Amino acid sequence: MSNEHAHTHRDHDEDPRALRADAIESLLIEKGLIDPAAVDATLAYFENELGPMHGARVVARAWSDPDFKVRLLADGLAAIGELALGGPQVDHLVVVENTADTHNVVVCTLCSCYPWGLLGLPPAWYKSLAYRSRVVREPRAVLSEMDCDLPLDVDVKVWDSSSEVRYFVLPERPQGTDDLDEAALAEIVTRDQMIGVAR
């Protein structure tokens, strides 16, 4: 288990500091001092659980409360403030709505601006040069590679984030969810949908 684990993040990395980081992690694991699952869970907490839950609450509220949705689309920051969300990392939040004929996807071509307070840490691919440069030029191809195939009659809009403005995608409410309450809806919303790389 620990060997397999170590291999997954040691690929091609010969930076002495990377080797030392692996060395201390593997020693602490081998000595039974830390659980490899705890390291993964800590990373996952910062990468996934910290933020997407908040963003998912926003989406679920918008799906459940049409008046909230109107306010959210008009002034994202004020609306998420109603849920006690926001904070210093989000100054201007523009929420873009997916519809039957429009799909929105968010990128930061300059660096990795991201609505951290809503979505947690950005995934590694969000920061990759490949995503940042290609999603603007050929969004359909990039989305397709990420298993998000869009019908040709759906327009794709790409939103380029900046330190001033963060974009956040409001996905379409899935069919067959009429009997779900807001809490249950929040559980089906994914981070990738709110970035716009999933439909």
Next chain:
Amino acid sequence: MRHQLDELGPAAPPRANGELAFDEAWQSRLFATTMAACDAGLIVYDDFRDRLIERIAARDDAGADGYWAAWQDALEELTVDVGLVDRTELDERATSFAAHD
């Protein structure tokens, strides 16, 4: 799960527009290893932070690379000092990883 982490001050991790800034995968693994060691009670975050601040102050390179290098030095120093690992085995392990790659 709740993690203690400085948001402000010299020990606060670098952020780019508010996000924790990891430039390399090893930095996020190191961060998670450190937090797991704190959660397991092996080290005390405040002790770690004191050493981190000293290490940062001793470096002249600002920015994320210097910060995470200081973080690594502080974690190694603390884990060696409290007897979790020893310096020789750390060095040997890193060398053996280099040889296998």
